[in-house]
Amino acid sequence: MTAYLDHAATTPMLPAAIEAMTRQLAITGNASSQHTAGRDARRVVEESRERIADALGAAPSEVIFTSGGTEADNLALKGTYAARLAADPARRRIVVSGIEHHAVLDPVEFLAGQGAAVTFVEPDSRGVVSADALRAGLGSAADVALISIMWANNEIGTIQPIGELAAVAGEHGIPIHSDAVQAVGHIPVDFRASGLDLLSLSGHKLGGPIGVGALLARRDAVLVPQLHGGGQERQVRSGTFDAPAILALAVAVESAVGELEVASARQITLRDSLIGGLFGLGLGLELTGAWTPGSAHDRLPGNVHIRVPGADGDSLLFLLDAAGIACSAGSACSAGVPRPSHVVLALGVDPEDARGVLRLTLGHTSTQADVDAVLAALPDAVARARRARGAT
């Protein structure tokens, strides 16, 4: 019996999304073809686009389908940077938070290799990037090409004041992108009201399939294409429309947004029960990031991130895995080695303490039994992991 507490890595597909996707998989038709089968597929794509736009406060033409969050982030950053630089060669600076996902950080690093300057805006000790910090990072902003600040952090679950940050960007007329992969379907997201120019989302974080996502891009956002070919998606993102995945994404977004209030309240209860239980274990565990009990104002409803002083993340993961608990130690290198997370370090956490962290994330299938299973398994796991640290 496994307790799955890694919903931020991927969450189970909703049965309705599976049903819609498998049904569409059996139907032939390239949505770009000029015949009945093609038109039928195109209709599925465009209806899905409208459903997603409706659910997220966007216009249908603002939805650009991608292969997922990583591609959406890459398109937003590289596409905007190239367009801005072409329009004004002085705009070579990118302003990002220091706690972005690698799908943002690595494209930024790539652009830095192409001559971009980068300013990191650091969060406070709770993981929140303030409007003042962004303002300071922008300076006169005359050389800034774009801003990218995630909506909710994938490791520690902290939610950023996106409206305030977008307002600061608006003061300077700088395009602002937000990686909202962890936010969409979990907390209220209204693209139009947010003031953002660009927003990334991913299917499999909200009950849709892996391999599909979208970039919401204001109609006036200028993007240099990163995938060239058949000219789909406003000529910005070529590639045959993946009608089954796009349909399933629409079903999942609609469902997650429609049931957000109920699901969020349920997860907040479980989250707070887990946090309270963790503190009650008396193991010296520390919660990372902002937390207001009973609220998803500053922390995702399903996110718990703890530091386990004196233990290593890989030992904890191993022991919990052996005890039937699936969770995460934050970030890992490509070989699978847990590494001290740049997110945790950015909060000013001691590097020694950053070695022993656990991310326990809840989702739409989580129950109190999952919470109880973690709380039952942790005392032994923490004790053993601490002994293992002492041994090495």
Place this chain on the structure above:
Amino acid sequence: MRVVAAMSGGVDSAVAAARLREAGHDVVGVHLALSQSAATLRESARGCCTLEDAGDARRVADRLGIPFYVWDLAERFRTDVVDDFAAEYAAGRTPNPCLRCNERIKFAGLLDKAVALGFDAVATGHYARIVEGPSGRELHRAVDPAKDQSYVLGVLTADQLAHALFPLGESTKSAVRAEAAARGLAVARKPDSYDICFIPDGDTRGWLSRRLGSRPGEIRDGGGAVVGRHEGTYGFTIGQRRNLGLDRGSLDGEPRYVTGIDAATATVTIGTADLLGVDDITGMRARWCGPPPVGSVRVGAQVRAHGEEIPATAVAAGETVHVRLDRRIRGVAPGQSVVMYDGSRVLGSATIASATTAPGAAREEAAREGAGRHTDDGSGTTSDLF
């Protein structure tokens, strides 16, 4: 038994893990990440620190149906093995990093962690045997003399041996490869690695020069005359013949060998082959696989991996051990390890502090142990790398 199978991504550790699994043990595969920087596929496919090797190990674990994890011992590996390796060369000695890794990483860092996490033993794909003896577990040579790796395990103490498993000790390499193929393991035909894992291109001198920088000095002959210059004593090892970079050939036409290295004065001394023979070894940091020997004992002494075993008399005194060989051998470098055997059983080891010629009548030199063979035997020890 709950066993951690250390899986390098090679064929030996794969078969070792498979055999344990088949024997009914509760096996978990662990690949050690030993490289500080995240490895990429663009790096060498050899060595034990690459992404490709981690991937190979993972696929073997999948095939065997055992859980698989990557554990990060990079920091400890850097300090205990890599830094130590460079420091030893800087001090004019010739270390063997594989012994060091077994002593400090595989059967210390990894083993201690495994035991703390609830495991009973660590298994590796080393070719060596553990035999239950009258006074505890004994470490013995493998049955395949061509693959025997007991030398690099000679640093293990009784406590470490108590938690070690070597499932391949009774097998030949060809049998292990055939078994891997029969089990459908993709690594069955993967080539053996001979190089030092953290120097995948095999250019130890280049690695050391990047690491230690230029430390120029003189090459002198036995009479003290300067016959050449060098960029660092770390580029030399006792018994080395090639790449000496001398200004001129020897007048007598006899080949010249490195006979002495003094890192303090940055001086390399060369001489003729007859000066290389030694029979009196003083070892430090002695490690015993069982109770330390009492008094003077007859042993077989081996000074490098796959080197010849020489009959000798050993006397242990605390951390040091004195080994008097029955005949002289060539090319014994401080920093190498002398491993002592009683028959096939490993008694223990020590790091060679000095090697000299015992006073008294010169004894017959072991012709087969000549320096030419030494530099060409491809055994993978550090003294063979230049």
